[in-house]
Amino acid sequence: MISFAITPEGAVNELVQFNQSLADGLQVLGNIGEVTVGASAKEEVYREDKMVLYHFAPRVAKPHPVPLLIVYALVNRPYMADLQEDRSTIRTLLDAGLDIYLIDWGYPDASDRFLGLDDYINGYIHRAVNEIGKRHQLSSINMLGICQGGTFSLCYSAMHPQKVRALVTMVTPIDFHTSGNLLSHWAQKLDVDLLVDTMGNISGDLLNMTFVSMKPFQLTGQKYVDMVSLMTDKEKLTNFLRMEKWINDSPNQAGEAFREFIKNFYQRNALVKGDLEIGNHPVRLENLSMPLLNVYATEDHLVPPDSSKALRRFVTDRDYTELAFKGGHIGIYVGSRAQKEVPPSIARWLREKN
C-alpha cells in the first residue's frame, strides 16, 4: 500500500510558501518590538533577600475575605500564571473575587548558593504567610502551589497545618518514582553532590536543556518549523515570543536547595516514604488536615498524572478533591480551554471551603 500523495507541483508550492512565510515573517519579527509579560496590576508588599511578595489589585469591590497565596516553582518565572490578559490564571481568579498574593523567588546568585529547602519553606514561605496573616488579621490563609511550588506548599502545610485553611496543588509532583517519570529516571544515577559542589548554583540553562531534552524532536525542531507558519500573524507571533521568553527565562537554582530536592525527592522519594525532614521538622503528608484540591494535567510530560494523584493515598479520610485537566503541563495555565475550566473551578472550590 502506498500512503504517499505528494505531487511535484504541490511540493514546490509548499516549499515556496514556507520560505516566503519565513521571509515575510522576518519582516514582522523585525518590527515586533519588546515582548511584554504580565497582565494584572500588583504591588510589592514584602521583600526578603531576593524573594518578593506581591499583592494583586482585586478586581471586584469586595474580594473574598481569606486571601490566597500562590507559591510558584523555583524553576522558571511565575508570570506564566499571568502571561497576558486572555491567558492568565491569576486574572481569572481575581475576576472570580479572590484576593491574591504571589511569591516571586527572583534570580538567585552566588550569594544564595547555600539557601536550603528549610530556608525556602520554613523561612520565606512561612514569613510570607505571617505577613499576609498580619495584613488581614487572620491566623491562616489559603494556598495554591504550582509544580515544584506545589510540593513546597504540601510540605509547608504538613509542617504548619494551622497556618493553611485550604490548599490547592497544581501539576504537583508527589510520588517521584511512578512509571513514566523521565526526569526521575535520569536523576537516579546522577552524582548530585559532585554536580552542586562543582557548579555551585545550578544553571537555569542546564535545567532548560534537560526539559527540552525530554522531547527534542518536538521542542527543538518542530516548534520552530511551526513558528514559520504563524510568523506573518503579528498577534500569534507575539504570543509565541511571549512563551519563548518564559521558557528561556530560567533563574539559576540555589545549589543547596537543588541538592536537597534531587536527593530527597527524586532519588529517595522521601515525601511519600514518610521519612522526609526539612530543617528539624518531620514532613508527614498524614498531617494535612485542611481541605485539599489536587489539579493535574492528563498529558503532562514533566509531572506524570500518577505522580500527582499519589496524594490521595495519604488523605483517604480527608476532604480531598481531584480535578483532571485534559492538557499538558503548560497548557493548563495558558490554554484557552484551561482558562474556562481550571481557575473558575478553583475559585468555586475555595469559596465552598471557606
Place this chain on the structure above:
Amino acid sequence: MTEKSGLAADWLNSWADIQQKSWSAWSEMARKTMTGLPGQMPSQMPGQMPGQDDWLRFWQDNIERWNALFGGAKGGGWPSLDMSNLSNPLFAHSQNYNRFAEVFLKAFSGMGGGDRDPVQQWKDAVSQGIEQLRRLFTADASNYKWGNDEMWAIWQHPMQSWQSMFATPLTQLMQWSGLPLNAANAWGGQASSDFGVWERMTRSWMEKWLSTPPVGSTREVQEKWQQAGRYWLEVQSRQKEYNDILLRIGLLALEKLQQRLLNPAEGQQPVDSLRKLYQLWVDSGEEAYAQVVTTTEYQEANARWLNAMMRWRGHLQEMFDQTLAAMNLPNRGELNSSHQRVMELKRRVRQLEAKFDDLETGVRQRDQSREINALRDEMRHLRIDVVHDELTALKHEMAQMRTALTALAAGSDSEEESEASSTSGQVAPRKRRPAGKGEQP
C-alpha cells in the same frame, strides 16, 4: 536607526530580494517543466518531472544561497549576515526542514518513468531518501563538533547549553596548562578507535605521559595535571558513549519513518504534503527517543557523561583556585566560605528575630493577663449587695432627672409658641436644633 538595526534591515531587504528572484524563477521554471506532463496519479504517487536535472541544479543552487544567508555554507558572493544570536533556532530548523524536503524531492524525482512497477519505484524512492538521510546523519555525527553548522540541529540546542557551561572557561585553562590539547576538540567525543592520526598521536602521547610518575620539586603540580589529563580522557570516552546513543536514536528514527511510509498503520492518513512527511519524521524521532532514553543503558551513560564532566571541571577549578590563592587573589572557594558564613549569620538573625517576636508576644499576653487578673480581683472584692444598692439609688436618681427634664422642656415649648403667635399671627413649625457642645439637651 541604529547601525545594528540598519544592518538587519539591509540584510532582510537583500534576503527578500533574493527570495523573490529565486522563487519567481523557480516557480516559472517549475511551471514550464510541468506543462504537458503526461497524466499521473498524484493521489497515489508523485509524477516524474521532465528536465529534472535542471531543476535539481536550480534547487541545489538555491539551497546553497539559503545556507549562505543563514551563515552556513559558502554562497558564492551572496550577501550573508550572522543572525545566529537573533534567531538561530528558527534559521537552523528552517534550514533543516528545507534540507529534509530536498532529500526526499531528490529521491522522488526519478520516479514515474519507464515500465517499472510503480509500487516498487515508490519503495525504492523511500529507501533512497532514507538512505540519504542516514548518510547525512552519520556523516554529521562522525564529524560531530560543537557549533558545527552541518550537525543536525535537533541535538544542537542541548549540546550548546553544555558547551556554554563547561567549555568556555575551561578552554582558557587548558591553554594555560600548556597541554597539547584543544579543549574545543575535547567535545568531539571520539573514542581512540575513531580518532584521526593527530588525535591518536595525542591520545597515545597523553596515555604515556599520564602513566609516568612525576619527579622533582614540581611533582605535586605535575601530578595534578596528570590527574586533569586522566579526567579529560574519561570525558572523551563518556561523551563518545553518549554520542553513539544519540546517533543510534537518529538511525532508529529513520527506520521507524521508513516503516511508517512503507507499511502504514491502519487508519494512518496519507502523506500528501512535505509538512506531513516532516511530521511523520518528528513522530518517529520522538518514538525512537522515548524507546532509548527510558532504558537503564541511557540512564547510566548519561550519568557517566555528566559525572565525568563534573569531575574534570571540579578538578580544574580546584587547580585554578590554588593558582589564584598563590597570587593572593580571591577565589571561588574563599567566596563560598564567605557566602556560607553570611548565610549562617542570617539564619541566626532570623531565629533571634523569631524568638524576639515570640517574647514580645508573650510579654504582651502576660501584660494583658495581668490586667485581666487585676479586674478579676477587683470584682472578687466587690460586695454584690452594696453594688445592688448603689445601682438602685442611681436608677432612682435618673428617673427623677428624667421627670424634671420633661417638665422643663414642656414649659419652654409653651413660652416659644406664645411668642411666635404674637409676632406673626401664625404658628410656625419649630425646628429642633441639635444640642451644641457643652449645652444640655
